[in-house]
Amino acid sequence: MGKTKKLIELDDKALEILEKQAKLQKRSLKNYLEYTLEDTAMRYSEPSEAYKKMMDDMLEKMENGTLETMPVSEVLKRYGREL
Known part of the structure; x- marks a missing residue:
């Protein structure tokens, strides 16, 4: 599976909240965002x-x-x- 880079813009307050959540999970913000988005996408996917x-x-x-x-x-x- 390939990877694609996307530029996103987030509200400062949302970014602050997400950074706190990333720290709670001992993840970098980038890793936390990638993990969360991929996890959400998989929930929408069709079962094999x-x-x-x-x-x-x-x-x-x-x-x-x-x-x-x-x-x-x-x-x-x-x-x-x-x-």
Whole structure:
């Protein structure tokens, strides 16, 4: 995936707020802005075909009564973690 540079203009107050958020996450302002914009873009993106197929298979198993599940506490225990 390529990269493209864009020039943006921000209100001074907005920039001040974003700088504080970047510091809280121990990121540079540039890195924080890039991360936030890329994360937001991914939320708008369409799920992959593989993910859609996996979900369709899970829904079909649920409708057929063949879906096997376990409590989250059991999953955590399996990996040596607790709630």
